[in-house]
Amino acid sequence: MTHLSPLSVPYRAAQRSVSIAFALVFLAFSGGTAFGGILGGLGAVALVGFAVLAIAGYEFAYYERFEYELTEDTLDIRSGVFSRRNREIPYRRIQNVDISRNVAQRLFGLAAVDFETAGGGGTEGSLRFVTYEEAQRIQKAVARLKRGDTSPDAPEPDRELLFELTPRELGIVGALSFDLRLPGIVFLFATSILPIVASFVDVPIPTRGMAAGIVGVVVLAFFVAVASWAAGFATAVVNYYGFRLTRVGDELQYERGLIQHYTGSIPIDKLQTLTIEDNPLKRRFGYATLLVETAGYAPGAENAGGSNRSRRGSEAAIPLASRDRVRALVEEIEGVSEPTFERPPSRIRRRYVIRYLLAVGGIVGGLYGLNVVFGGVPWYIPLGLIPVAAVAGVYQYRHRGRALTEDHFVTRNGFWKRETRFVPYYRIQTAIEARTIFQRRWRVSTVTADTAGSLSIVGGDAAAVDIEAYDAASLRDELDDRLRDALAERREERRRERQATLGIEIAEAEGDRDETTAEAVITGDDGRIVDGLVDEAEPDTESEPDAEPEPDAEPEPDSENSADRDAEDSADRDASDVDADESGESNDEVAESSQFIWGASVTDERDDDADDER
Amino acid sequence: MNRLHPRIRLLWVARAVIFALLVGGVAAAGVLFTPLPIPTLAPVAISFVLLVVGVPYALLRYRAWGYEIRDDSLYLQRGVLTKVYTVVPYVRVQHVDSARGPLERLAGLASTIVYTAGSRGADVSIPGLTPDGAEDLQDRLKRLAIRAEGDDAV
Numbered sequence: 001m002t003h004l005s006p007l008s009v010p011y012r013a014a015q016r017s018v019s020i021a022f023a024l025v026f027l028a029f030s031g032g033t034a035f036g037g038i039l040g041g042l043g044a045v046a047l048v049g050f051a052v053l054a055i056a057g058y059e060f061a062y063y064e065r066f067e068y069e070l071t072e073d074t075l076d077i078r079s080g081v082f083s084r085r086n087r088e089i090p091y092r093r094i095q096n097v098d099i100s101r102n103v104a105q106r107l108f109g110l111a112a113v114d115f116e117t118a119g120g121g122g123t124e125g126s127l128r129f130v131t132y133e134e135a136q137r138i139q140k141a142v143a144r145l146k147r148g149d150t151s152p153d154a155p156e157p158d159r160e161l162l163f164e165l166t167p168r169e170l171g172i173v174g175a176l177s178f179d180l181r182l183p184g185i186v187f188l189f190a191t192s193i194l195p196i197v198a199s200f201v202d203v204p205i206p207t208r209g210m211a212a213g214i215v216g217v218v219v220l221a222f223f224v225a226v227a228s229w230a231a232g233f234a235t236a237v238v239n240y241y242g243f244r245l246t247r248v249g250d251e252l253q254y255e256r257g258l259i260q261h262y263t264g265s266i267p268i269d270k271l272q273t274l275t276i277e278d279n280p281l282k283r284r285f286g287y288a289t290l291l292v293e294t295a296g297y298a299p300g301a302e303n304a305g306g307s308n309r310s311r312r313g314s315e316a317a318i319p320l321a322s323r324d325r326v327r328a329l330v331e332e333i334e335g336v337s338e339p340t341f342e343r344p345p346s347r348i349r350r351r352y353v354i355r356y357l358l359a360v361g362g363i364v365g366g367l368y369g370l371n372v373v374f375g376g377v378p379w380y381i382p383l384g385l386i387p388v389a390a391v392a393g394v395y396q397y398r399h400r401g402r403a404l405t406e407d408h409f410v411t412r413n414g415f416w417k418r419e420t421r422f423v424p425y426y427r428i429q430t431a432i433e434a435r436t437i438f439q440r441r442w443r444v445s446t447v448t449a450d451t452a453g454s455l456s457i458v459g460g461d462a463a464a465v466d467i468e469a470y471d472a473a474s475l476r477d478e479l480d481d482r483l484r485d486a487l488a489e490r491r492e493e494r495r496r497e498r499q500a501t502l503g504i505e506i507a508e509a510e511g512d513r514d515e516t517t518a519e520a521v522i523t524g525d526d527g528r529i530v531d532g533l534v535d536e537a538e539p540d541t542e543s544e545p546d547a548e549p550e551p552d553a554e555p556e557p558d559s560e561n562s563a564d565r566d567a568e569d570s571a572d573r574d575a576s577d578v579d580a581d582e583s584g585e586s587n588d589e590v591a592e593s594s595q596f597i598w599g600a601s602v603t604d605e606r607d608d609d610a611d612d613e614r
Numbered sequence: 615m616n617r618l619h620p621r622i623r624l625l626w627v628a629r630a631v632i633f634a635l636l637v638g639g640v641a642a643a644g645v646l647f648t649p650l651p652i653p654t655l656a657p658v659a660i661s662f663v664l665l666v667v668g669v670p671y672a673l674l675r676y677r678a679w680g681y682e683i684r685d686d687s688l689y690l691q692r693g694v695l696t697k698v699y700t701v702v703p704y705v706r707v708q709h710v711d712s713a714r715g716p717l718e719r720l721a722g723l724a725s726t727i728v729y730t731a732g733s734r735g736a737d738v739s740i741p742g743l744t745p746d747g748a749e750d751l752q753d754r755l756k757r758l759a760i761r762a763e764g765d766d767a768v
Contacts (some may be wrong), residue, residue: 429706429732434697439696450732473699480687482700487705 001068001078008110008129013059066243068127070141070334075115077125089124091146093117095294098264099135106261111135115142139265143251146267155248165243165320173240173320176281177232186224238317245329252292252333254317265319270294272427272451274330274460276420278323283418288326292333298488336408336422341401344444344466351442351466353393360385402447402464402475407486409449409479411462419499421462426486427451431476433468445472449479615680615691623676625721630668631700634661637706666698686762688728688755690738704762706730710755713739714750724748731753 059082069076074088096116102129105111110129117124130138165173231443241258252266275291320327331337360382367379395415403410409428412420432448448463464475638661645652674694682689688702711727718724718741725747727739742752 130671269723428703429730430703430738434693437695450730452731476699476701480703483703484686484705 001069005131012058095270097139100262102260160247163245174233174236177236179228179231182228214278274422287321290326294316316542339403339405348466349397352396356389356393409514423462428483429552433472433476443469447467447475618742626672630672634664653713704758707759712752726751
């Protein structure tokens with residue numbers, strides 16, 4: 001059991017005191033002086049002092065009663081001053097370990113660590129605060145323990161720098177960012193404050209006020225635009241300064257941030273979807289953004305605000321890079337390159353053009369209505385948008401597409417904000433086909449592949465929009481099929497890995513006495529299965545080299561039967577262990593698929609044994 | 615393709631009626647307690663329109679609904695204006711609920727809700743089952759899900 005960093009006591013106390021003391025001082029000076037002059041003021045100071053002491057005491061108790069430990073298979077956190085909470089988080093469930101440090105924390109050498117799991121979407125455990133070194137140690141240790149590697153001095157997995165944001169790119173990211181909060185504030189200010197001001201100032205509006213007003217609005221708009229751009233620039237630079245993405249074994253690690261520094265890890269096998277995002281400007285200059293998401297959590301999604309974490313979908317895994325680099329990264333992470341897309345049927349072009357024309361028509365109609373009521377409204381101006389609508393419709397059509405690659409369902413949608421989504425088949429949760437009443441007229445459908453990702457909550461699912469209705473029906477079934485095939489394949493792979501390690505373990509357990517036993521397990525098992533259960537024969541050679549701990553020189557025992565019997569016992573034992581690990585891996589459904597070869601052979605054998613004994 | 619229990623129509627029609635009456639009631643209260651010059655018949659008209667739209671909609675909804683328990687996935691189709699076809703592979707089923715709301719209990723019906731880890735997980739609910747049928751379906755889906763071995767949910 002480890003405590004937090006002792007420095008966390010003064011830091012937390014200070015952090016809490018600042019906000020409380022602020023409120024108290026305000027209260028005391030407004031209330032205290034009114035009541036009793038100097039005496040009241042003194043009382044207020046005493047009160048503040050007392051509060052600070054109480055906080056310090058509480059934080060010390062918090063420190064004293066907060067303990068964590070990295071056990072062999074869980075992260076244990078015991079916390080709580082008044083009500084205690086013991087929490088054990090299995091490493092397998094931890095998706096991300098995030099470290100963040102703001103300026104003050106960096107000064108003290110402290111860091112906040114957050115553990116995210118897939119469930120609930122929230123932070124499952126957090127350490128406030130440990131030393132930075134400890135935070136890094138924890139991050140590494142969790143990654144290591146997740147692999148099931150318990151020896152602390154195991155070799156570090158290879159680090160490979162995937163991406164580093166160059167200052168030039170950082171500049172471009174900033175240049176392309178706008179902080180939309182500022183115009184909002186100004187708008188709020190303008191609508192609520194200005195009328196009041198105007199009523200006081202009493203400007204003679206009818207005469208020269210109109211022109212001055214328009215100039216004023218234009219100047220203000222320009223100013224706001226520049227300011228929001230500057231704010232966006234600053235935010236982007238602060239957020240993405242020093243952005244690096246590293247591959248560490250089977251995890252992606254990112255770090256970023258100028259003032260508040262973040263480090264986080266994303267396990268690659270928990271990635272749900274990858275999205276390449278761009279807009280006309282980025283396309284023109286050959287840049288793109290890469291977004292990744294894991295289940296229930298999008299890295300970097302928390303606001304720069306720190307503890308106030310609002311998850312508004314994924315921010316960039318790669319904020320900006322040249323298109324080729326982004327493509328290369330997708331290929332590196334997911335092993336898929338951008339396919340050629342199949343577009344919706346060409347008649348759909350007309351649909352989009354009509355849709356945009358209807359929108360223009362709606363605006364014109366609305367303005368015309370206003371014109372009738374109030375008069376003097378130039379309602380015909382939006383008619384100039386008609387060619388734009390036609391072009392927009394065609395462009396929307398052009399940028400829409402879908403593709404089924406070997407392992408991925410890829411969709412592309414949007415012109416202004418074009419998103420290309422890569423969904424591995426084995427990440428699909430459900431396949432949904434929807435046809436609105438309008439789509440039915442055009443005989444098209446939209447097929448959506450739902451995943452457990454967090455972006456999809458805000459409507460960013462991978463969707464093949466407006467594809468032929470008869471294609472849609474087969475596409476959704478195809479997705480379902482491919483999902484199951486991909487899952488079976490993955491499981492098979494994992495089983496093979498497990499078998500390999502199992503073989504080694506058995507061999508180690510049995511020792512020098514009869515190493516042949518372990519061999520027999522593997523060969524015997526596989527042999528039988530190849531005969532009995534699996535159609536596509538799995539060649540022995542495929543699993544043997546992994547499984548065999550000894551050089552080939554070891555002769556195959558002739559008395560396979562006895563060795564087999566021995567092997568069976570150990571296999572039985574190990575298989576049941578495995579069963580206990582994997583939730584609900586039942587032996588009786590084996591014939592259904594090829595993925596339970598272990599369970600299968602074991603059950604079969606048990607039955608045979610029973611027969612023999614009879 | 616399995617249809618829902620025909621009595622679900624009764625339930626949905628009842629819901630449409632209740633909704634129409636509620637909105638009509640609120641409108642009536644508005645007429646009574648605000649000084650605005652709203653015609654007295656307005657609430658009645660609103661209720662009437664809601665009924666005329668709502669009741670056929672409920673009936674159409676019944677006609678559009680269907681589900682199928684396939685070998686390795688649950689298949690649903692539904693929707694009047696927007697037709698939605700959903701395929702839920704059993705591998706992805708997290709857990710299965712059967713639920714009975716107050717109205718459903720009154721009508722002697724129940725529904726089964728299938729949860730996946732997907733962001734639209736709770737979307738998959740099958741209404742209009744008999745209580746036994748719902749439990750049956752729940753049980754069956756549970757077994758199918760276990761058989762399908764969804765060992766990693768996400």
